[in-house]
Amino acid sequence: xxxxxxxxxxxxxxxxxxxxxxxxxxxxxxxxxxxxxxxxxxxxxxxxxxxxxxxxxxxxxxxxxxxxxxxxxxxxxxxxxxxxxxxxxxxxxxxxxxxxxxxxxxxxxxxxxxxxxxxxxxxxxxxxxxxxxxxxxxxxxxxxxxxxxxxxxxxxxxxxxxxxxxxxxxxxxxxxxxxxxxxxxxxxxxxxxxxxxxxxxxxxxxxxxxxxxxxxxxxxxxxxxxxxxxxxxxxxxxxxxxxxxxxxxxxxxxxxxxxxxxxxxxxxxxxxxxxxxxxxxxxxxxxxxxxxxxxxxxxxxxxxxxxxxxxxxxxxxxxxxxxxxxxxxxxxxxxxxxxxxxxxxxxxxxxxxxxxxxxxxxxxxxxxxxxxxxxxxxxxxxxxxxxxxxxxxxxx
Amino acid sequence: xxxxxxxxxxxxxxxxxxxxxxxxxxxxxxxxxxxxxxxxxxxxxxxxxxxxxxxxxxxxxxxxxxxxxxxxxxxxxxxxxxxxxxxxxxxxxxxxxxxxxxxxxxxxxxxxxxxxxxxxxxxxxxxxxxxxxxxxxxxxxxxxxxxxxxxxxxxxxxxxxxxxxxxxxxxxxxx
Numbered sequence: 001x002x003x004x005x006x007x008x009x010x011x012x013x014x015x016x017x018x019x020x021x022x023x024x025x026x027x028x029x030x031x032x033x034x035x036x037x038x039x040x041x042x043x044x045x046x047x048x049x050x051x052x053x054x055x056x057x058x059x060x061x062x063x064x065x066x067x068x069x070x071x072x073x074x075x076x077x078x079x080x081x082x083x084x085x086x087x088x089x090x091x092x093x094x095x096x097x098x099x100x101x102x103x104x105x106x107x108x109x110x111x112x113x114x115x116x117x118x119x120x121x122x123x124x125x126x127x128x129x130x131x132x133x134x135x136x137x138x139x140x141x142x143x144x145x146x147x148x149x150x151x152x153x154x155x156x157x158x159x160x161x162x163x164x165x166x167x168x169x170x171x172x173x174x175x176x177x178x179x180x181x182x183x184x185x186x187x188x189x190x191x192x193x194x195x196x197x198x199x200x201x202x203x204x205x206x207x208x209x210x211x212x213x214x215x216x217x218x219x220x221x222x223x224x225x226x227x228x229x230x231x232x233x234x235x236x237x238x239x240x241x242x243x244x245x246x247x248x249x250x251x252x253x254x255x256x257x258x259x260x261x262x263x264x265x266x267x268x269x270x271x272x273x274x275x276x277x278x279x280x281x282x283x284x285x286x287x288x289x290x291x292x293x294x295x296x297x298x299x300x301x302x303x304x305x306x307x308x309x310x311x312x313x314x315x316x317x318x319x320x321x322x323x324x325x326x327x328x329x330x331x332x333x334x335x336x337x338x339x340x341x342x343x344x345x346x347x348x349x350x351x352x353x354x355x356x357x358x359x360x361x362x363x364x365x366x367x368x369x370x371x372x373x374x375x376x377x378x379x380x381x382x383x384x385x386x387x388x389x390x391x392x393x394x395x396x
Numbered sequence: 397x398x399x400x401x402x403x404x405x406x407x408x409x410x411x412x413x414x415x416x417x418x419x420x421x422x423x424x425x426x427x428x429x430x431x432x433x434x435x436x437x438x439x440x441x442x443x444x445x446x447x448x449x450x451x452x453x454x455x456x457x458x459x460x461x462x463x464x465x466x467x468x469x470x471x472x473x474x475x476x477x478x479x480x481x482x483x484x485x486x487x488x489x490x491x492x493x494x495x496x497x498x499x500x501x502x503x504x505x506x507x508x509x510x511x512x513x514x515x516x517x518x519x520x521x522x523x524x525x526x527x528x529x530x531x532x533x534x535x536x537x538x539x540x541x542x543x544x545x546x547x548x549x550x551x552x553x554x555x556x557x558x559x560x561x562x563x564x565x566x567x568x569x570x571x
Contacts, residue, residue: 076481076520114428114465115521117534153428156464158519172423174462190421233483233524240525270481270520296483296524310482314519320462 008087009243010227011203016094019209020135023098024143031102032058035205038213039225044070044161044198045268045292046367050205053195056185057103060193065105067096067147068189068196071112072166074158075269076314077294080229081199083241085112085119088203089126093149095202097140098209099195100147108149109189111166114156123151158318162366163196165320176322177366200229200293220246224285228293232257234266235299250289251280259297264304264382269294270311271371274304274378304383305390308376309337315372326369329360333376343390350388354380406444408433413448423449423459427466435511436470464518472507474552477518477531484520484527488541492528495542499549512557513549 023031036051057065069092073081084092096108112120127149130136138146157175159165164178167189188194197205204226208216217225224246230253233239237258244253250267254260264276267284268291275282275289282288284295298307312334321327336353339345345353357373364370380387412429416422426445430437437460439453446453460466478484478493497503500513507514523529526538530548537548554560 073522074520077483077524078520079522079524082522113522115518115531118536152425155424155428155466156518157462169424170421172420172459174458176462231524233527234486266482298486302486307482310480310485314481318519 010207011088011091014091014207014210016090016206019206020094020097022209024141028058028102034213038208038216040204041286042198043200047286047290050201053185054102057193057195060186062192064192065103066189066192066194067099067105067108068194069096069110069199069202070166070196071110071199072154072161074113074161075292075294077231077233077269077296078292079231080241080293082116084199084203089123091203091206092199093130095205096149097147098205101145103195106146110151111154112151113154120151159320159368162368176320221285223287230295231293232295234297236297247283247285249281249283250275261300262297263300264298266296267291270314270375273374276382304379305340305387308379311375312337323365325360325363329356330372332356340387405441409444418449420449431466437466437468472512472514473556474532475514477516479521479529480517481520483524484529487527489528491542492540492545495545499545
């Protein structure tokens with residue numbers, strides 16, 4: 001695999017129909033066994049083993065089961081799902097169909113973010129072609145399995161990328177996350193067993209069935225297998241979507257994208273972590289710096305407090321407001337950042353803010369509140385000197 | 397609202413519910429279509445949708461107020477959403493924002509008096525490698541500069557309203 005190149009190197013070489021044909025020839029247990037053997041982990045960022053998820057949903061009892069593709073790609077700095085859907089949508093549809101066969105679902109839903117409405121028409125026509133070709137419908141590839149896919153649109157809420165909020169939204173509710181457990185594999189869409197996977201995860205599934213679990217597992221590291229797409233933006237010469245095996249060092253990636261002189265890189269979007277130049281030997285993998293694919297490069301001239309502020313403004317706006325740590329905590333952290341900006345924040349208060357951030361990580365109901373302080377906390381820990389004692393806001 | 401307008405809204409909602417099904421899970425698709433057609437989801441529309449789906453209008457209101465792309469207040473024919481998240485910010489979204497405000501004579505969160513343009517901020521629209529980026533309704537524009545702002549607005553003006561340039565190629569092709 002020629003990994004060190006810009007673009008969908010692996011994915012564009014996969015034949016989605018061959019993948020589906022290989023899967024329909026197998027039993028449900030064999031399909032799940034294959035996914036488990038590949039050691040594929042969720043590509044949306046959380047990194048949950050896909051085989052385990054599918055196995056739980058397959059074992060769960062329900063009148064109907066559902067396959068949901070999470071295309072609510074709202075994490076700041078992430079755009080690889082858009083590129084996958086625009087360039088190789090059939091891989092995603094094939095992956096979903098394989099998921100449907102594996103867990104015994106006849107219906108798949110793609111939850112596409114409202115900001116990507118311009119993709120809908122081409123996706124609908126790609127689905128229509130698959131129906132006409134017998135790849136979707138009452139008899140997939142002339143076998144006794146039915147599966148079809150529907151597209152549903154989001155309406156501009158970042159929190160709906162959280163799987164239970166997404167399901168709430170599909171059910172016609174406010175996108176407020178549910179308590180977990182019960183997990184969607186047990187009680188998901190309409191209370192039925194449901195798998196929710198990222199766009200790239202389904203594309204990986206197609207790749208696994210086209211080229212084999214052993215091939216997939218041979219790429220990357222022991223715990224982080226397979227190729228991964230990275231959405232690279234910010235202060236670098238060549239931003240865009242890149243494909244690398246998981247486990248690549250931050251410094252290697254920066255060399256490829258022309259961002260060697262960066263002072264920091266934000267990995268995993270607004271909810272991810274800020275990695276300073278002293279730690280560029282760390283690797284992008286589930287065991288080290290985990291990411292759904294967002295890599296934002298900050299050049300030497302960037303004010304890290306402005307970065308932290310931008311992220312915190314984002315979370316204040318996108319918090320669903322359901323639980324207190326997230327609703328109040330993010331607003332409080334933003335207020336603290338504004339105090340830092342004006343040079344009125346004592347070291348003791350900064351400590352308080354850090355503690356508040358840790359409380360939010362522990363006590364928030366869903367991933368949004370649990371991860372929203374990450375950027376602030378990592379910027380504080382690595383760039384405290386840059387943040388403290390600002391003078392421009394002082395009125396003397 | 398004129399009675400005829402209300403009648404049209406009522407009929408449209410009836411048709412939408414028929415198409416998507418009279419179930420709670422159809423609520424958002426119905427509201428999305430009402431928003432796209434009317435630029436807002438009025439109190440009357442909420443009541444009408446609630447009646448069709450057999451739920452309390454407050455349920456509809458709670459959903460309408462939750463989602464950024466749905467709303468009670470009227471939005472212009474062209475809703476411009478400029479991305480303000482960090483990558484677009486670093487790429488120079490502030491200059492684009494000022495130019496949009498200057499050219500439209502409104503600030504973010506407002507709609508022009510002729511009801512044609514609304515200006516909104518958006519959180520990350522997934523065009524981080526090609527910022528600054530903005531959406532005009534469902535269309536995306538990337539690498540926007542303050543110069544390009546004028547072209548984008550002209551494009552909108554030419555496609556709708558008194559300055560619209562009528563494109564009759566389709567009719568010619570049909571004839």
